Amino acid sequence: xxxxxxxxxxxxxxxxxxxxxxxxxxxxxxxxxxxxxxxxxxxxxxxxxxxxxxxxxxxxxxxxxxxxxxxxxxxxxxxxxxxxxxxxxxxxxxxxxxxxxxxxxxxxxxxxxxxxxxxxxxxxxxxxxxxxxxxxxxxxxxxxxxxxxxxxxxxxxxxxxxxxxxxxxxxxxxxxxxxxxxxxxxxxxxxxxxxxxxxxxxxxxxxxxxxxxxxxxxxxxxxxxxxxxxxxxxxxxxxxxxxxxxxxxxxxxxxxxxxxxxxxxxxxxxxxxxxxxxxxxxxxxxxxxxxxxxxxxxxxxxxxxxxxxxxxxxxxxxxxxxxxxxxxxxxxxxxxxxxxxxxxxxxxxxxxxxxxxxxxxxxxxxxxxxxxxxxxxxxxxxxxxxxxxxxxxxxxxxxxx
Amino acid sequence: xxxxxxxxxxxxxxxxxxxxxxxxxxxxxxxxxxxxxxxxxxxxxxxxxxxxxxxxxxxxxxxxxxxxxxxxxxxxxxxxxxxxxxxxxxxxxxxxxxxxxxxxxxxxxxxxxxxxxxxxxxxxxxxxxxxxxxxxxxxxxxxxxxxxxxxxxxxxxxxxxxxxxxxxxxxxxxxxxxxxxxxxxxxxxxxxxxxxxxxxxxx
Amino acid sequence: xxxxxxxxxxxxxxxxxxxxxxxxxxxxxxxxxxxxxxxxxxxxxxxxxxxxxxxxxxxxxxxxxxxxxxxxxxxxxxxxxxxxxxxxxxxxxxxxxxxxxxxxxxxxxxxxxxxxxxxxxxxxxxxxxxxxxxxxxxxxxxxxxxxxxxxxxxxxxxxxxxxxxxxxxxxxxxxxxxxxxxxxxxxxxxxxxxxxxxxxxxxxxxxxxxxxxxxxxxxxxxxxxxxxxxxxxxxxxxxxxxxxxxxxxxxxxxxxxxxxxxxxxxxxxxxxxxxxxxxxxxxxxxxxxxxxxxxxxxxxxxxxxxxxxxxxxxxxxxxxxxxxxxxxxxxxxxxxxxxxxxxxxxxxxxxxxxxxxxxxxxxxxxxxxxxxxxxxxxxxxxxxxxxx
Numbered sequence: 005x006x007x008x009x010x011x012x013x014x015x016x017x018x019x020x021x022x023x024x025x026x027x028x029x030x031x032x033x034x035x036x037x038x039x040x041x042x043x044x045x046x047x048x049x050x051x052x053x054x055x056x057x058x059x060x061x062x063x064x065x066x067x068x069x070x071x072x073x074x075x076x077x078x079x080x081x082x083x084x085x086x087x088x089x090x091x092x093x094x095x096x097x098x099x100x101x102x103x104x105x106x107x108x109x110x111x112x113x114x115x116x117x118x119x120x121x122x123x124x125x126x127x128x129x130x131x132x133x134x135x136x137x138x139x140x141x142x143x144x145x146x147x148x149x150x151x152x153x154x155x156x157x158x159x160x161x162x163x164x165x166x167x168x169x170x171x172x173x174x175x176x177x178x179x180x181x182x183x184x185x186x187x188x189x190x191x192x193x194x195x196x197x198x199x200x201x202x203x204x205x206x207x208x209x210x211x212x213x214x215x216x217x218x219x220x221x222x223x224x225x226x227x228x229x230x231x232x233x234x235x236x237x238x239x240x241x242x243x244x245x246x247x248x249x250x251x252x253x254x255x256x257x258x259x260x261x262x263x264x265x266x267x268x269x270x271x272x273x274x275x276x277x278x279x280x281x282x283x284x285x286x287x288x289x290x291x292x293x294x295x296x297x298x299x300x301x302x303x304x305x306x307x308x309x310x311x312x313x314x315x316x317x318x319x320x321x322x323x324x325x326x327x328x329x330x331x332x333x334x335x336x337x338x339x340x341x342x343x344x345x346x347x348x349x350x351x352x353x354x355x356x357x358x359x360x361x362x363x364x365x366x367x368x369x370x371x372x373x374x375x376x377x378x379x380x381x382x383x384x385x386x387x388x389x390x391x392x393x394x395x396x397x398x399x400x401x402x403x404x405x
Numbered sequence: 406x407x408x409x410x411x412x413x414x415x416x417x418x419x420x421x422x423x424x425x426x427x428x429x430x431x432x433x434x435x436x437x438x439x440x441x442x443x444x445x446x447x448x449x450x451x452x453x454x455x456x457x458x459x460x461x462x463x464x465x466x467x468x469x470x471x472x473x474x475x476x477x478x479x480x481x482x483x484x485x486x487x488x489x490x491x492x493x494x495x496x497x498x499x500x501x502x503x504x505x506x507x508x509x510x511x512x513x514x515x516x517x518x519x520x521x522x523x524x525x526x527x528x529x530x531x532x533x534x535x536x537x538x539x540x541x542x543x544x545x546x547x548x549x550x551x552x553x554x555x556x557x558x559x560x561x562x563x564x565x566x567x568x569x570x571x572x573x574x575x576x577x578x579x580x581x582x583x584x585x586x587x588x589x590x591x592x593x594x595x596x597x598x599x600x601x602x603x604x605x606x607x608x
Numbered sequence: 609x610x611x612x613x614x615x616x617x618x619x620x621x622x623x624x625x626x627x628x629x630x631x632x633x634x635x636x637x638x639x640x641x642x643x644x645x646x647x648x649x650x651x652x653x654x655x656x657x658x659x660x661x662x663x664x665x666x667x668x669x670x671x672x673x674x675x676x677x678x679x680x681x682x683x684x685x686x687x688x689x690x691x692x693x694x695x696x697x698x699x700x701x702x703x704x705x706x707x708x709x710x711x712x713x714x715x716x717x718x719x720x721x722x723x724x725x726x727x728x729x730x731x732x733x734x735x736x737x738x739x740x741x742x743x744x745x746x747x748x749x750x751x752x753x754x755x756x757x758x759x760x761x762x763x764x765x766x767x768x769x770x771x772x773x774x775x776x777x778x779x780x781x782x783x784x785x786x787x788x789x790x791x792x793x794x795x796x797x798x799x800x801x802x803x804x805x806x807x808x809x810x811x812x813x814x815x816x817x818x819x820x821x822x823x824x825x826x827x828x829x830x831x832x833x834x835x836x837x838x839x840x841x842x843x844x845x846x847x848x849x850x851x852x853x854x855x856x857x858x859x860x861x862x863x864x865x866x867x868x869x870x871x872x873x874x875x876x877x878x879x880x881x882x883x884x885x886x887x888x889x890x891x892x893x894x895x896x897x898x899x900x901x902x903x904x905x906x907x908x909x910x911x912x913x914x915x916x917x918x919x920x921x922x923x924x925x926x927x928x929x930x931x932x933x934x935x936x937x938x939x940x941x942x943x944x945x946x947x948x949x950x951x952x953x954x955x956x957x958x959x960x961x962x963x964x965x966x967x968x969x970x971x972x973x974x975x976x977x978x979x980x981x982x983x984x985x986x987x988x989x990x991x992x993x994x995x996x
Contacts, residue, residue, distance in 0.1 A: 027770060029770055029771075029774075035873060036869050036870050036873060037870040037871060050777075051774070051961060060535065060536065061535060061536035061537060061538070064536040064537065066521070066545050066546070068521070068546055069545055069546055104431060105431065138957065139870060140870050141870070141957045141958060142861060142862065142864070142868060142870060142956075142957045142958025143955075143956065143957035143958075144661075144665075144954060145664055145665050145954050145955060148665040148666065148667065149665070149666065152666055208955075209957070212956070212957065214862055214956050214957045214958075214959060215957045217959070217960075217963055218957055218958070218959070218960060218963075231458045231459055231481070232458075232508060232509045232510060233509050233510045234459055234460055234461060234508065234510030245481065247481045252481070252484055253484065253486075336431055336432075337431060337432045338431045338432050339432055339462075339477050339488060341461070348461070350461060350462060350477070352462065352464060352475065352477070354466055362466070363466045363467070365462065365464040367461060367462040367464075367477075371513065371517075372510060372513070372514075375510070375512065375513040385960060385961065385962065386774070386871060386872075387865075387868075387871050387958075387960045387961065388960070389871075390870055390871045404536060405536070
């Protein structure tokens, strides 16, 4: 006698005559594979996951309340702490939201710097997520290799912003500092280095038979489910949906670059499985490298009329005419989104005419993506659960906010 | 389609249930009566002209007298977007129909809105707190919600600030006492590091 | 010395002499030799793993702890790290989980360590350099090696922790499954040698190559007599099967499911701390080396081969050359297999439990069976056909 458990995994568990009961495992908040402080209550039959429930909120800081009590400028460093592995991208999104709310126009050079830093941040963040995914499935060495490269990215960001992880580099109406040529050269070297090492990671992970065995056909997320659950980012594209809001709803100056949006085609594994999610990230890094190179090529010199050099090294590099005290018109509201490494981050901001926003809502991609966890894990093994959490790639700072 | 076009489409279908269509350069939204909330959402999802497959975000804004529930919708196929807004009946009766039946994605967003803003979504299958602990009292994003004084023996920021202020006053009192006998520290240097003003640098 | 001691003891009553003599001349030297080998092997093994992992992962690894005795100061490549860690672990709290089975919890690491220790008792390091050479040598080694499962199950069961229990369940399922192909693979050299005695298996590998009835006489130094080349190519397969099974039986990556840190926190080790925790590791590294040693004896000629074959006549001081170079050859071969285990661990991702099982039952057992049949046929052909 045997029965197949509901769910897409379809592992067969014999039904027994002996009295047995389900084992409820409390995975996290202190568990190595939950990427921070996620807690998952897993109901298992032996090793088969019958059901699971992600419980979030362990590092909830009520950032949205903080935003209502600080000025537009003061909230910028808090956005770093949302998705702390891709702080540049958060800042970029918030800066754009605030600028749209306040009606600021940006000089060309700043736009290009935004793109360069956002894409470099994406490379750095994807390095981290690919590395930790290796760790999740038991390959320890790729993790350290990825960190070797991420270290270089950290050095670069530290040189320009002073922070290795939480940069506070983007400013409303500008950036903190204008990078010099030496820095740009070093960034280009970093890109070459990552491009070269990508093949190494792919040999160690993507095309490794054991890695494929562990991740292919696991945690399959269908197109329909991905849409219905509001999944965004690499996970959406891994399900075969050709959507990238950098290309399809272009913001900033993304429409000026030529690049391809990697979309899973189902040639390897199943469409929407863990392997495809991982592979999309690896491909995205290559595209980001190309975007950064194009942006560096095209970036104009600063025009002193609209972008004067800062009076002192301690002053940010802002466009001319950005007021010291920012105030949005009463009743103005914006909803601005950007393609973050983990999906679409969005800021909904409402102003009442005061110096601080009346309401800020952060739509964190990780928050939406992790809601799906029970749907894709039912019926798989406990080991698969870890692989699935890793492939969805969440950052708890953004889930809990 | 632009928000105006979507608004016209909705007005044609739902008549006076569509209260307002706003399409300015910052944000385009359609204000809907609460009783047509789910019907409008279902229409936007299913109609081949709109095809709003993705519920990007559900949230609420506290306008003191009432709450505005805001939903941001995107269509990946048609590459257009719209926001829907509706009012809750009043501040005390902060309810709104749930959209979980239309988009499963609304589930966690509505739980979060209930948790932080206290808007009750009728018809939500599992409306529990999500980010805050189960035994938390109040909804912190409401405008009248202050900082909690303590939670299970953990002092809140308000309590800590109060304690800090007391300590600072004591420190100042001590300094005044000492200043009577011999010259105290430089008057510009405060007791707290953030109070300190270094000469020559503008604060 | 032996006579002197016997004379000294002759004054004692006969029953006491009966107990004291075997203990004095058998047990105590054996324990000293075995402990003197096992503990350093474990400590150096742990240090070696960390250093090699560092090299593989493009970082330094532990390289600080050496000696500092007055003018003598050396980092010794960080060789002292394991000792320093041992001292640190001794000072840690010996935590016993409340609600668990205390005594069983305390005994589990001892059982695991004893299993690893007992492996060394019948491991022939060199010509006549062994603690014991029982007639059923390989049988003894395989059965004692399985003692570890018991210890791990005890640890998992007594910890009162769900992760520990899951880890122990995985260990039992995995190791018991892998013992089957391992034992079958080990039967290939046994069939070729016609003996389970370790020294006989080694001695059998100096006679040149038997290639399906064709005997090629070759001197020992050519290494052609090794079982690896016997019944070509089936014993190479058997060796690989044995090696994979050894990895699984030792819970080494990619088969480290019982303690895989990303899924089960630390598996059966979750609740262990301090010295008890480190006993598991000491046992693991000692068993790794011992398993590599068994593979060396069974397929790679034990102490025989080029080194021993060429230099057996060259005495090193008071040590006969045969013993010295034979032992050296054994240690070198075993260590190479040991290092390979380490390199595999730091290269491959982990398998899943069902994949581990299907690898065992679908591929390794049939392969091992085939090799055993082929080895039996080869042994028959070599001995001149059935009936002779």
